[in-house]
Amino acid sequence: MSETALLTAKGLCVRLAGRVVLTDVSLALSAGHLVALVGPNGAGKTTLLRSLAGLIPCDGEIEIGGQALSSLPLRERAKRFGYLPQGHIVHWPLPARDIVALGRYPHGATDPARLSPKDAEAVLRAMQAVDVMEFSDRRVTELSGGERSRVALARALAVEAPVILADEPTASLDPRHQIDVMQNLRATADKSVLVIVVTHDLGLAARFADHVLVLREGRLVSQGTPAEALSEQVMADVFRISAYRAEYQREAVIVPWADI
Amino acid sequence: MSVEAVTLTNADAARRRIGATLALSAFVVLLMLISLGIGPVRLSPLAVAEALFGGGSEVSQVIVREIRLPRTLLALAIGAILGLSGAALQGLLRNPLASPELFGAPQSAAFGAVLVIALGLADVRSYALPVAAIIAAFGSVFGLLSIAGRNAGLLILILSGLAISSFAGAATALVMNLATNPFLVLEIAFWLLGSLEDRSFQHVMLAFPFIVAGGAMLLSQRNAFRALSLGEETAQSLGVDVGRLRLFVISGVALGVGGAVAVTGTIGFIGLVAPHLMRPAIGHDPGRLLIPSALAGSALLLAADIAVRIIPSTSDIKVGVLTSIIGVPFFLYLIMRERRALGGGVA
The missing domain is CATH 3.40.50.300 (P-loop containing nucleotide triphosphate hydrolases)
Known part of the structure; x- marks a missing residue:
């Protein structure tokens, strides 16, 4: 890099x-x-x-x-990172659209019912990028695991960080x-x-x-x-496994194979 | 789908929410008029409205504006702050079984106030009473959230709440046990039952500043509750200061509940019930539930206070007794509904 x-x-x-x-x-x-x-x-x-x-x-x-993270206030930090935690937890049965709209929270759009045109476009872009428009109005708690993970991703993308x-x-x-x-x-x-x-x-x-x-x-x-970072040596030392290694369509193929 | 289409579907839900809120506000006004009309002299809602705005006979003006208005205003404000506190605690803990009384806040506030009365530090109309109640309520909610820790589940919260309210109850009993003056004990016991009878504008002035301050603190956090739907970590990553939010909610609930308990004694289960009544119409957004829950709380307490005056009985039924009699079965129903979450160890 x-x-x-x-x-x-x-x-x-x-x-x-x-x-x-x-x-x-x-x-x-x-x-x-x-x-x-x-x-x-x-x-x-x-x-x-x-x-x-x-x-x-x-x-x-x-x-x-180029800016020290510690010097940035909470709101400014929030604009710079789309953070997607494990588990895609949503505690209330809110519509998918409102969840995605929370991605605009750092930009001051704290109420999904009142998005500025700019924020609404960002939400729309994020939802289209991961193809969740069709369940925009469905409650996230009623979605399947795969659908929910896409909504969660759309929420992180909507930050446009x-x-x-x-x-x-x-x-x-x-x-x-x-x-x-x-x-x-x-x-x-x-x-x-x-x-x-x-x-x-x-x-x-x-x-x-x-x-x-x-x-x-x-x-x-x-x-x-x-290929470099996951060398045979690293696989052995760090993960204590051997792996099948190959190349397919110019991408590295690494398949964990056996413990050692 | 275009941007317009997305905003359109949203407008529908918004209209429904606003409609429900307006209808509920009108219902609260009607309940206030009925409440003002009930007593030894029965007045129709129309006559009450007339008297309120300076019409009608002088007698009815005195009855409505000086004798009955404080009681009705207290029911309005205290119901509102209890409903709001319940909705705020449910939002903070992301848990539909959170409420001030399940966390021992009113019981602790009552202990604070009883202690002040029993020690003879102040009479029942001094500001020392709400201040002591607020400090005790703050201690209980703060203690509960510290014991339960972050991301606490249902079981831990309810068990800690049970422990704290039992402790507050025991401490109150001890104070009464040790009190030497039997009249004082009787007075405390009656007051503990929770009642709005014979309250004056002095009581209104005693409770209102704290209720308004607490309510403002809770409402100021409404958007943070929404972000908190995604969990504390994600909310923090969106720029919510979660530590400050917790402190605001604890303080807001303590101010409101402490101020309320100081003038009426403990009135339970309004905070638990009100948000549940509003979810079908408003949705689950914890930020949008705050104001409708406050209105529902007002309606519940006004209705309960009307009921205790209408129900024929040899001695007065206290409104706090009535709300608990209705509220506890509702609580059991909620437990039944949530039992999968409770039993499944999700807590």
Whole structure:
């Protein structure tokens, strides 16, 4: 990644409840890339995502677009990150459209019933991008898991932020919907957004990501293109597995194969 | 679909919401007129309206404006703040079984007030009473949310609420137990039942500032409740200061409930019931539910206060007793409806 970095972190350290979760993580990521963040359970992936979004306190420096994250007020931070947490939780049976419209909250559109034309267009764009217009008026609690994940993604896209942070957006989805979500994120990255995706699916990471970050016990131990970052050595050391490796349509193919 | 089409479908829902809110407002006004007309001298709603605006006989003017208006205004305001508090707590905790009385707020406020009375620190018409009630209510809601922690489920909230309200009840009983003056004990006991009888404009002045302040604090957060539908973490990522929101809700509920309890004693279950009555018409958006829930709370308390004056009985039924008699079965019904969430360990 030679272009000017959009999001950089230097010497990131996070302690949660007295336990060190992240140690000295430094990275520089550019717009237009789909970055996969992988690592075994408990490696600190979600914590890294949260600290990059400024949702938890951390030591070290984070800069977004050349500005220190810590110097930005809450509202300004919110405009810079579309954050998609695990599970796509919605606590009340609200119509899908209102959920997507909450993506405009950081821009001052706090009431989905009163969107400015600009905000309404952003909501519409996000809904069209992931094809959820047809259940605009349906309650999200009545949608299937796949449909709900698309609504959640549309909500994160509606922020129209330079960075999208998605925490296991493909978890508990069938293969068709996993591909669907990743294709949507890929398309978003292609519109010069920086997309960071936490995933356990190394196959999807290799297939869709430009850049892979490998975390192990709170440290960034490997990064690069999928083939580089997920080398045989890394697979053995970090994940303790071997993998079938190949190339198909000029994308890396990595299929976890056996434990070692 | 075009932008217009999207906005159109929205306008329908908005019209329904506004219609329901206006209809409910009209109903509240009607209940106020009925409430003002009931008493030893029965007056028709029309005669009441006339007397209110300076018409009719001088006697009916005195009856309506000086004797009955405080009671009706208190029912209006206290019902509203209880409904609003219930809706705000349900929004904050994203939980349809949240409400001030289930969290022990009125019971704690009553303890605060009883303590002040029993210690002889102030008479029943001093500002010390609402202040003590507010401090105790704040302590109970703050304590409950601290014990339950962030993202607490239904079971933890209800169990902690049960513990806190039992504790407040026991503490109140202890104060009465230790009180030496039997007349004082009787007075406290009656007042604990919750009643709007014989309230004057002094009482209105005692409660109103706190109710208005609490209500304003809760209403100021209405948009944050909406973002909170997506969970605390996502709300924070959208720019909501969740810590401040919690503090606002706790303070708003404490001010409102404390102010209310200080003049009427404990009146339960309006906060639990009001938001549920409004969801079918308004939808589940926790921000939009606030004002309709306040109106529903007013309507419920006004209706209950009319009922206790109409129901024939040898001695007066206290309005707080009536709301609990109606509210507890409703609570049981809600538990039955939510039992899957309760039993499934989702909590």
